[in-house]
Amino acid sequence: MNLYYEDVEIGRSYTTPGHEITVADIADFCSLTRDHHPLHSDADYAKEAGFPGIIAHGLYGLALMEGLKTELKLYEETSIASLGWNNVRFKHPIVAGDAVYVEMDFTAKRESGSRPAGIITEAVRLMRDDGTLLIDAEHISLIRKKP
Structure with missing residues (x-):
């Protein structure tokens, strides 16, 4: 799509394709970040803590939100x-086996004083396929203006 600042419409919404969270995804993130807490690596420990x-x-969920948004191009x-x-x-927790997607909408935009660009604000939500909100956030980006 290649949205320029001028193309951003406040209130416009987008939904990404889905992604199924796997044990391998979580293990890869553990390795990448060096965070091997047992909630992320030991099913028995996680179950004792009250998770399925x-x-x-x-x-990981926040990073995945950005990745899924990127797939919208x-x-x-x-x-x-x-x-x-x-x-x-x-x-809510993200559990191995969850199918997730992102809902995103534009909530604000303003000129950037120092560049030929604008600043946009997105409301971004990671959703489980049953409609449960897993992560709620706001993302701010700098994007080009039309040449």
Whole structure:
């Protein structure tokens, strides 16, 4: 799509394709981040803690949200930088076997004073396929203006 700043419509919504969380996904994130807490690596430990099995790291879910959004190809050639994530809330655990997707909508935009670009704000939600909200967050990005 290659949305430029001028193309962003406040209130416009997008939904990504789904992704099934696997034990291997969680194990890969454990290895990548060096966070091998037993909630993420030991099913018996996780069950004793009240979960149905191992759970994904909250930061894995947040990173996956960005990856799933990227698959929409909204800013393939127009994205300049992520300026950060605000108000991140982990609402429910992400469990191996969950099928998830992202709902995203534009909530604000403003000019950037120092570049030929604009700053956009997205409300981003990681959802389980049964409609359960897993992670709720706000993402701020810098994207190009039309040439």
